[in-house]
Amino acid sequence: MVKKLSNAERADVLADLPAWKRAENRDAITRSFRFKDFSEAFGFMSRVALLAEKADHHPEWSNVWNRVDILLTTHDAGGLSMRDIELARAIEGLL
Secondary structure, eight states: OOOBOOHHHHHHHHTTOTTOEEOTTSSOEEEEEEOSSHHHHHHHHHHHHHHHHHHTOOOEEEEETTEEEEEEOBGGGTBOBHHHHHHHHHHHHHO
């Protein structure tokens, strides 16, 4: 079973992901990405989808023209877990 991060663990790992913020009203992290246009945003989403599928851990996300908003949480753990952190790191590696 996937374990929810403790407050101390959360502080440690989020220090390495300064662009990701804690979501309001949810035990999750979120980030908004902006691109040149829709095509670039959609291409980014396709690359994230491949990472997510490989990790078997899928984001909550939305896309409006050149913006992609991603929220990561682990439903099985009831909140933020290392699975979210690992996927956030992988997403950062795409940039």
